[in-house]
Amino acid sequence: MKDTLTPSALYQHCDLTQLVFETTDDLKPLNVPLGQQRALEAIEFGIDIEHEGYNLFVFGGSGLGKHQLVQQIVAERAASEATRSDWCYINNFDDAQKPKVLQLPVGMGQKFRKDMEALTEDLLTSLPSSFQSEEYRNRRQEIEGDFQERQEQAFKQLDKDAEERGIAIKRTPTGYTLGPVIDGQLFGPEEFKKLPTEEQERLEKLIADIQIELQDIIRDMPLLQREHHQRIKALNQEITQHTVEQLIAWIENAYRDNTEISNYLAAAKKHAIENVDFFLPNPTTPDVEDAGNRVAEFHEYRVNVIVDNTDTVGAPVIYEDNPTYQNLIGRVEYVSQMGTLLTDFTLIKSGALLRANGGYLILDAEKVLTHAFAWEGLKRVLKAQQIKIESLEEMLSLASTLSLEPESIPINIKVILTGEPTLYYLLKEYDREFSQLFKVAADFSQVTDRNTDSVRLYARLIAALQRRNATRALDRESVGRIIEHASRAADDREKLSLHVESLTDLLHEADYWAGKSKRGIIRLEDVEKSIEKRRYRQDKYRELMQEQIVRDIKFIDTDGETIAQVNALSVMQVGDYSFGQPSRITATARLGQSGVVDIEREVKLGGHLHSKGVMILSSYLASCFAPDQPLPLSASLVFEQSYGMVDGDSASAAELCVLLSALGHIPLKQSLAVTGSINQRGEIQAIGGVNEKIEGFFDICHARGLNGQQGVIIPTANKVHLMLNKDVRQAVTEHRFSIYTADHVNDVIELLTGQSIGVAEPTGDFPENSINRRVCDRINQLQTLHQQYGNHTDDKKSGTDGTQAI
Incomplete structure (x- = not known):
């Protein structure tokens, strides 16, 4: 079934009656993350459970505010927990190479250090x-x-x-x-x-x-x-x-x-x-030199406080931005004296794991994995439940310098990794120890449902971000526009994007334009200008590629009819900006045995998904028009003027239509563009980037002049994803541009040709002048030609007396 969409189906406006406020200053900020209930429960579970190995991996797309939310939750939880211990290293008078560790109540570490300094000073003066x-x-x-x-x-x-x-x-x-x-x-x-x-x-x-x-x-x-x-x-x-x-x-x-x-x-x-x-004073050296030398002689009476929680309220919460092996585990430093490297227990430095002992350590998983030996060091500590501070050179047996062997420190810590979903699943698959050490996964959602409740909560989220970033308040219309933009960012009119970073950037930019206009609050035009200017700043490549089409450097027809040629739609990605671009697909069909040849695949410019789409349409073609006999066909498909990789199956519906056009010699309307993938039953399946694809073809048509015949055919399943820009909606309202939906490839070919597909009669024949009849007639011609050439070849191989010719 095919349908022509009305303007109301192209965009989901925000119902401003759901927003009962004048500005965001009137709203109570949202203190809990929107749409992340699953992740919140996982984080709460991971923090509460105290068994070994229940560390957390918090993952989701970038920009969702994972790190900030985790820090907020952990900080609130840690504040109510008991403050942990101070940790010190002291001299081992029996073996100076093996310093001993002291675990002291909070604040006692610094006190003991000062007391030992006072004692040493007393000894130096009183003795x-x-x-x-x-x-x-x-x-x-x-x-x-x-x-x-x-x-x-x-x-x-x-x-x-x-x-x-x-x-x-x-x-x-x-x-x-x-x-x-x-x-x-x-x-x-x-x-x-x-x-x-x-x-x-x-x-x-x-x-x-x-x-x-x-x-x-x-x-x-x-x-x-x-x-x-x-x-x-x-x-x-x-x-x-x-x-x-x-x-x-x-x-x-x-x-x-x-x-x-x-x-x-x-x-x-x-x-x-x-x-x-x-x-006792050294009578052979001057007093100044003697004092300097004597200071160095009394390291054995010092206390090295490597973790001081005096100013810590509750359990420690540490975020290590540079998780190298030394910054995580700790290190033993050296000083150079007379060309010799020397060390003692006072040069032992703590790492993030020890500073977070008894509390929480938050790390970026990618940063840990990209620093040499940091991941292995982290796993070793979590498995052993203790920290052994040693230099990386000593661990790798690369140093010949005599070093220290500090006493190991028992550790009780909750490690929280943040990262991308891909990283989580790669570790899950290839690191057998990962599942034993990080048993809790908190998966952040990219989108949330768009309904009355979530729209109101989203407004409160905007209010919270506005106050956190100290921007101007937003009026109701501007909040409604941001909510609409969030649906566009989610590629679904029934969803809202939870990408907090992009939302924060939009607020900053809208606040900038409001300031330029000397307004005290952010209004609708400020948000519109921010969206427009952001697109303009990134739009150079789209304009250049559109210019090539408008100047007929790259061939794209937007009117008339042509056999075996169709406009397909694709999405180009430049950084984090994507835009639609039409591409011409052509086909040839002739007698042969090679089937459908994907030229992109043959020259290794076609991706796996694109090749899969071509194989599916080949299967559908054979099952519909030659179910009981071989299909003597050699056909080829190609994206014209494509010089890079082609992937995805969203052009398979267009490729099937252009192949049918080549077989039946049926002209296709060049005023229409097609997007959609097919299955082996010919059903049209949803594709991604539908808004960008429609707008990309519309821009070309608009640049050449809209004539009311141009439009785009999309899968019916993509109706819920439509959040088109104002220019497209205006053109559809004025009947200068059309958007059609299709459920089956038959609907698509009928729209492209203006002809009936034709339903098989009880005899199995298709009606005269129908698309299917013309395709079947051509296939029958190919079958006859194939048999004629086959008989002629057999005659050449055999003599007149029936003997075989050699």
Whole structure:
């Protein structure tokens, strides 16, 4: 069945009686997203459920406001939840390469850090003072005096023994010299040689004995000195311990309820007592240099607060805009000293996963996947439920530098990914771990139903966006026009587009034009101008292609009749702007066996969907006109002056009509253009971009001059998608342009030819002069020719006597 559409069927106006307000300032803003109930329930479920693996993937087309909505919902939920912990890394005094982690109540991390800084400062000032006290000096002098006295006593006793034996011990710069004393005079070598031999031997023996005793005393000196050092060290440790215990008592008392801190303070106290020299001034270096060096020496007493939730209200909500591996997991930094890379636990930095620990982490899925190793790192953390901070080089075994092995941190987090539907389904298909870690999918809708309730809610949505973006208020007529534009954007008069980004852009642009006109509110003409100017800014390529047609550079006829030629309609996409363009399809049909040849496919310019459409029309043609015999036909179809890819099956109805025209030698009206796909029963199926296609052909006809005969044939199923522009509607109202609908290809061919398709009689024949009769007659002619040529070929292959010719 075919029908001619009236102007009222071409556009769905907004009923302004449904909008009971003067401006959007009178409306209560819509605080919940419109038409996203399914997604909202999924998000609520994913946030509430606490089992492992129930992270969320929120997906939908770009511009739907997914990210903003997710942040709003999560922030509201997080605000009512308990604030989580602070996380710190502290020195491991047993193994500095393996720092320990501290989990502290909120605010305690910074407090503990400051307390440890104060303690270190106290140690640096109080310990040197303790070693300069009078008590310490007296006790040390006592030890030093005792040591010196014992040294001197040993040598005095030896001197006395030697003197009694007539031997003198003389100290020289090179050591000790022993010699005999006779009559109070020390004998020299020359005098010694003058003594009798027996006397010399006696004295030499005495000297040897004294020398042995001297050697024993000298050999015992290191032991005596060691004892002396031990006594000094014990004194230092005693003083240190006393001072450190006094200084550290207050911090131990402040954190006595925290076992981990108490254990750390005990280890720090032990380390300070055993390494008291670290706290004492270095007399060999200037004070300024010494102070700088000493600051670097006391990293082991610092507290590295890597997560501070002091200012966080409720659970943390983190959005990481640059989700690299380091920004997600954390990193260990290095400093260069004398050409060497050095690090310690104070150079450990947290990542987004740790900052969001106990709360929510929102990530853009595409950004995570495009950063090297970020996706694998995220999955590893979610599977292990803990974070191990290590450099990427160390993880890949690419670094030979000695690094740290920080203690792993347990994690309890809800990760929310946002992205495109294609990305979600690709991960679902090709990443087996994805379904285990992201078990909740929240699918955002692109459109919502257009009815009285949704129109009123859409007006409130506009009011909410108007206030959020601080634009001028809109009057009722401008809101109604935006709602109509939303239906056009949805390609369905019974739907409304939920593309928040485009709606926001339209408000900004309308506000701009209202300002240019010095108006206090946005009116209908401002919205109209915004839509018109947006199209104008993107319309260069449409105008160039239209100009080629109007100047007859690209051949498109818009009047007259031609055999085997028809106008089809297609949609061109340039960025996010689409427009319609007519294309000429021609066909040839002749005797042969190759069937219908799609030239676009043969030269690899035809897509899969287009090839499918050609195969379907070939099947329909054979089943209708040659169901019981072969179809001896060689036909070809081509889009004329097409130099790029052709895809889609929306031209299959036009291709079938032009093929029937070529077979039956039936002229087709060039004043009409056709769009629609067919199935194997010849039924016309809906296609996309119907508004752009109609407007594209209308623009060509309008440029050449409308004569009342031009129009477009579309599938009946596409009536609900019509939201045509004002120029087309005006032309239809004035009967200068027509829009027809068709349910079957028979309706299309009748409109294109002005002839009857013809219904088969009981005998199986079609009426005279009908389209089907002319096509059948031509096919019968081809069958006869095929048989004649077949017999002639058989005669040539066989001799007159029946023998086979070779």
